[in-house]
Amino acid sequence: MSEFDLVIRNARCATAADTFCADIAIRDGRIVSLGEALGKGKEEIDAAGRWVLPGGIDGHCHLDQPTSDDSRMADDFVSGTRSAACGGTTTIIPFACQIKGQSLRAAVDDYHQRAGNKACIDYAFHLIVTDATEDVLKRELPELISEGYTSFKIYMTYDDLKLADREVIDVLAVARAHGAMVMVHAENADCIAWLTERLLANGHSGPKYHADAHPMLAEREATHRAIAYAELVDVPILIVHVSAREAVEQLRWAHSHGLRVYAETCPQYLFLTADDLAHEDEQEGAKCICSPPPRDKANQEVIWSGLENGVFQVFSSDHAPFKFAGPDGKFSAGEDASFDKIPNGIPGLETRLALLFSHGVETGRLSIEQFVALTATNVAKMYGLYPRKGSIAIGSDADLVIWDTGIQRKIRNAALHHEVDYTPYEGIPVNAWPAITLCRGQRVWQDGQYLGKEGMGEFLPCQLPTPARPKPRPEGGVSWIG
Numbered sequence: 001m002s003e004f005d006l007v008i009r010n011a012r013c014a015t016a017a018d019t020f021c022a023d024i025a026i027r028d029g030r031i032v033s034l035g036e037a038l039g040k041g042k043e044e045i046d047a048a049g050r051w052v053l054p055g056g057i058d059g060h061c062h063l064d065q066p067t068s069d070d071s072r073m074a075d076d077f078v079s080g081t082r083s084a085a086c087g088g089t090t091t092i093i094p095f096a097c098q099i100k101g102q103s104l105r106a107a108v109d110d111y112h113q114r115a116g117n118k119a120c121i122d123y124a125f126h127l128i129v130t131d132a133t134e135d136v137l138k139r140e141l142p143e144l145i146s147e148g149y150t151s152f153k154i155y156m157t158y159d160d161l162k163l164a165d166r167e168v169i170d171v172l173a174v175a176r177a178h179g180a181m182v183m184v185h186a187e188n189a190d191c192i193a194w195l196t197e198r199l200l201a202n203g204h205s206g207p208k209y210h211a212d213a214h215p216m217l218a219e220r221e222a223t224h225r226a227i228a229y230a231e232l233v234d235v236p237i238l239i240v241h242v243s244a245r246e247a248v249e250q251l252r253w254a255h256s257h258g259l260r261v262y263a264e265t266c267p268q269y270l271f272l273t274a275d276d277l278a279h280e281d282e283q284e285g286a287k288c289i290c291s292p293p294p295r296d297k298a299n300q301e302v303i304w305s306g307l308e309n310g311v312f313q314v315f316s317s318d319h320a321p322f323k324f325a326g327p328d329g330k331f332s333a334g335e336d337a338s339f340d341k342i343p344n345g346i347p348g349l350e351t352r353l354a355l356l357f358s359h360g361v362e363t364g365r366l367s368i369e370q371f372v373a374l375t376a377t378n379v380a381k382m383y384g385l386y387p388r389k390g391s392i393a394i395g396s397d398a399d400l401v402i403w404d405t406g407i408q409r410k411i412r413n414a415a416l417h418h419e420v421d422y423t424p425y426e427g428i429p430v431n432a433w434p435a436i437t438l439c440r441g442q443r444v445w446q447d448g449q450y451l452g453k454e455g456m457g458e459f460l461p462c463q464l465p466t467p468a469r470p471k472p473r474p475e476g477g478v479s480w481i482g
Contacts, residue, residue, distance in 0.1 A: 004032065006441055007041035008400065011052035013392050014368040016377035024052065026398040029440035034394060045436065047402050053372055054391055055090025055121075055399030055439065056353045057379040060183075060240060060264060060316035062345065063094045064114045068160040071332040071343040074419040075321040077118035078454055080349060083418040085444040085452050087350035088434035090121050090399035091389050091460070093379075095153060097128040100160065104129065104140040108149065112459075119457030121439045122399075124385065126183065127152035130160070132167040141174050148461020150384045151181040153240070156222045157189040157291070169229050176235035179464040181382060183238045183264075186222035186247070187214060187292060196340050205338035207285030208278035211293040213339065219292050220246035227254045227261055236260035238382065241318050243269045243292035245302040251311055262382065264314035267348050267355050268294050269303045271425055286330045288424050290320065291344045307374065308365055314382060315374040317352040320345020321420045329421075347420040351411055353401075358430040362405065384462035398441035405432045417450060 004025040013020050013034075025033035025041065063080040064073055075083065084092055096111035098104050104127060111125060127144065129136065129152050141152070154171055155161040163171065168184075175182045195213045199205070204212070223239055227250060230237040242248065242265050254261040272294035279285040288294060306312050322343045323329030333341035353375055360366035366374075380390025388397050409430060413423040437445035444452035 003039040004041040006043045006045070006398070007038055008045045008047050008052060008402070010049055011047040011402075012049050013052050014372050015054065015391050015393075016369055016373035019368060024392065024398075024400070026441040029398055029442070031392065031394055031396050031398050034392070045402070050435065051368065051403040051405065052392070053368075053401050053403065054376040054389075055401050055437065056088050056375045057091040057093070057385065057389055058084060058089050058317050058319070058349060058352065059093045059314055059379040059383055060266070061092050061094050061319035061349055062321070063092070063319075065095060065097050066099065066110070067343070068099070069332060069343070070328060071322055072328040073321050074323045074329065075319070075347075077115045077123070079417070079419040080319070080321070081119040081121045081123070081457055082450055082452060083350040083416060085121050085437050085439065086417045086434075086450055088353045088401040088403075088437050089349065090401070090437060090439045091123065091385065092121065092349070093124045093126055093383060095128045096125045096149070098130045100131045102131070104136055104144060108144065115459070117455040120444055120452030120454060121457045122389075122460050123457055124383065124460040124462050125149055128161070129154055129163070129171055132163055132171055137170055137174050142178050145178045145180050145464070148463075150179070150462040150464050151183060153183040153185065155185045156226065157185065157187040157192055159189075162189050165225070165229070168226070169233060172229055172233040172235050172237070176233050181236065181238060181465050183240050184226045185241070186219060186226045186239050188218040188222045191215070191218040191221070200338055200340070206282045207289055207339050207342065208274070208282075210289050210339040210342075211274040211277050214291055214293050216244045216246040216295065219244060220250060223247040223250040227259065230261060231259055236262065238262040238264060238314065240264045240316075241266050241269075241292060242306075242312070243303070244295045244299045248302055248306055248311055255311070262313045263306075263311055264316050265303050265306065265312050266316055266318045267352055268318070268346060268424065270300055270359070271355060271428060273297055273300065276424065283331070283335070286342050287324055287422055288346060289330070289339065289342050289344055290318070290346050304365060307360065307370070312374065313378045315352070315356060316379075317348035318345070319347055319349040321347045321418060323420055324422045346424045347418055348425070350416050350418060351423060351425050354411075354430045354433050355425065355428065357403065357432040362431055382465055384465040385460060398438055400438045401434045402436040403432055404435040407431055407433060409433065
């Protein structure tokens with residue numbers, strides 16, 4: 001009888017802390033041994049010296065999330081997790097979104113119904129709190145946190161999602177009392193509304209004006225306010241999808257003062273610019289509408305530098321899959337819809353890791369350890385999935401990706417596995433892509449073939465996260481010490 005279910009031979013492994021060469025033995029979906037010349041497995045894979053990394057964890061993505069207009073997300077838990085697996089992601093954390101007037105419990109129950117028995121990789125849920133009633137704050141949130149929903153997102157913009165400042169403080173106080181993690185979408189709603197009204201009144205309705213309506217100062221001010229409230233309550237927060245220099249300056253200030261303020265950025269702020277919104281075909285510009293919007297080339301460099309020097313702890317896709325064509329996607333309000341009526345969000349689950357590996361690790365901007373930290377380990381720690389997820393260690397789930405590097409290809413939507421009819425990263429070259437993706441030791445992607453099955457994925461209740469207090473660095477970044 002074989003001792004192991006699967007052995008990966010000749011692996012060049014990397015974690016967030018170090019690199020090493022080893023065989024990896026897997027039994028019952030977990031890593032049970034790391035070493036040289038391990039015993040035989042029922043199955044074996046020769047990594048042949050290729051990088052073997054922890055499976056990616058996408059801690060910020062939207063699947064089959066209900067909307068308040070006539071739009072509909074193209075990806076559900078079947079297509080979304082399929083796409084993730086083909087891109088090297090083995091765990092996702094999408095959002096159970098409370099509709100105003102609805103209980104949080106109803107939102108969670110609805111989202112479990114939507115997830116059903118569909119996922120091919122593992123998943124957890126964040127909550128989105130949009131209606132901070134007394135019952136939500138005093139009963140529902142504490143109950144749900146104790147049940148494994150230990151992180152929740154709040155919005156400072158969007159009329160159907162935003163909380164008032166007092167409500168933001170109330171939610172942060174609940175997080176402090178119960179040890180949860182709050183994610184903040186930081187943009188100033190009144191600035192955006194004021195600018196939008198004036199742009200439309202002057203006939204400026206095309207997609208390129210979305211960037212004008214969402215200037216850096218709106219993100220800067222809201223980031224400052226969120227940091228101030230977190231300091232007031234003395235609670236850690238995560239500022240999501242940071243796009244620009246002015247918000248980064250606020251983060252550096254917080255880090256230099258030892259505040260527990262963490263930050264996330266996304267591929268759109270490394271690979272897209274406001275010029276993509278200003279496409280000569282106005283409708284094409286809609287493909288890149290997201291909030292905050294892509295900025296200019298100079299801001300791309302600021303975000304890259306933030307990844308290098310520790311401003312950011314998390315790199316997520318913010319996958320929001322609306323189709324370009326059809327009545328319920330980007331133009332659900334009509335083909336001549338003004339920029340404020342076009343659903344915010346772009347797809348990116350499958351391309352997130354290859355883009356960062358190719359343009360970060362392969363160019364020398366990021367170390368392999370930084371890549372693992374940003375895309376897996378820090379995410380697992382932040383949201384209470386570590387050490388089950390996010391590392392290569394005895395006892396951890398065998399979520400592993402064997403990488404092909406030195407290849408030459410361009411991202412093409414025709415080769416992707418989501419249900420969206422475009423990718424904003426069309427034509428961008430990559431020289432690394434997952435060759436094999438394993439979720440708990442099961443192959444879900446190998447050599448260009450999707451091998452996953454609906455229902456293979458498990459729902460993961462999260463433990464309470466215990467992120468360390470940021471350790472200020474000379475350049476103003478954060479060294480993860482948890």
